[in-house]
Amino acid sequence: MPVRPPLPDSVSPPSTVNGWVYDDEASWNAHVWTAPDAPQSVAIFDHFDEVAVKAIDDRVQGLHNRAPVATVDAVENDRSASVVRAIDKAVDWMEAISPGAWKHPAVNEAVFDPPPGYELTHYYIESREVIVYYHREGTHEDQRPTGSTTADGLEVTTETYPYLVVKTWRGSGNATVALAPWDYAHETEMVDVRNPPDGCGLDISLTIARDYVAAVIGDDTNPPAVGQANLTAWTQ
Structure with a gap:
């Protein structure tokens, strides 16, 4: 079972943002939104020293199919607060860029x-x-x-x-x-x-x-x- 980055009990990831849909069944250890009609995802990963928001071209394999969107310094004694701030940044990005409009800069x-x-x-x-x-x-x-x-x-x-x-x-x-x-x-x-x-x-x-x-x-x-x-x- 995947382990999602921690959130306060009172906070849930938004189910939809500008056409991006939250994926409860994603296999990654991340909070993931997918584009229903495009092979793209947005994910929040909880790393050792930061919480990272990344946009992903799902057609491509390798670690660099993930393009950085934003990072938040991890607060060790309250990592859930860092994840909440990362979700805010992810939501801002998804509201500005609809599914299919984003292009990975390294993908040919x-x-x-x-x-x-x-x-x-x-x-x-x-x-x-x-x-x-x-x-x-x-x-x-x-x-x-x-x-x-x-x-x-x-x-x-x-x-x-x-x-x-x-x-x-x-x-x-x-x-x-x-x-x-x-x-x-x-x-x-x-x-x-x-x-x-x-x-x-x-x-x-x-x-x-x-x-x-x-x-x-x-x-x-x-x-x-x-x-x-x-x-x-x-x-x-």
């Missing part, structure tokens, strides 16, 4: 438009890197042998390596475009299929991945994919 919408023949399975935003996994539709992944960190013996095709992985370092912008034989593959199990230019960032690396798919299995996308960058300024 182009990720959600996979190359033709692929489907998005994972989009992670971590502190140091962004990792995107696409899965080739109609294919089945092999099972990783117990203890293995390589995929020796597999011929590298988009069928035997059904995952297309785009990884970008958030600091340098350096990127990898690779195939993987299974989900959550180790670096040693992936095979690079393109060499993105140094510092190209996520927009370009996603476009290079789409360009690879177009060359290998074809691409009849019309109109052009969402957010795909122009490659004419880059060399591969």
Whole structure:
């Protein structure tokens, strides 16, 4: 059972605020409001030294799918008072921003438009890197042998390596475009299929991945994919 941040007996979180709906069944140790028609949440977390209000893009995995909204210093001998102040800040934010109107500053919408023949399975935003996994539709992944960190013996095709992985370092912008034989593959199990230019960032690396798919299995996308960058300024 989740443990909610403490509140005085006389205080209850508001059930609705400007279209945001309080979720009594949320699995997090937090007070959570969700957007019924958008994959977004607002949550209040009780950390060691502060109570934090965060807006969350629920389409994305990783700790950095949570964008900070406000913080309140935790009062050790009356933590419930800090949570009440955090709720006030959350309510102010939700009253100003209706569900669907908020955009996570680190989320790239182009990720959600996979190359033709692929489907998005994972989009992670971590502190140091962004990792995107696409899965080739109609294919089945092999099972990783117990203890293995390589995929020796597999011929590298988009069928035997059904995952297309785009990884970008958030600091340098350096990127990898690779195939993987299974989900959550180790670096040693992936095979690079393109060499993105140094510092190209996520927009370009996603476009290079789409360009690879177009060359290998074809691409009849019309109109052009969402957010795909122009490659004419880059060399591969």
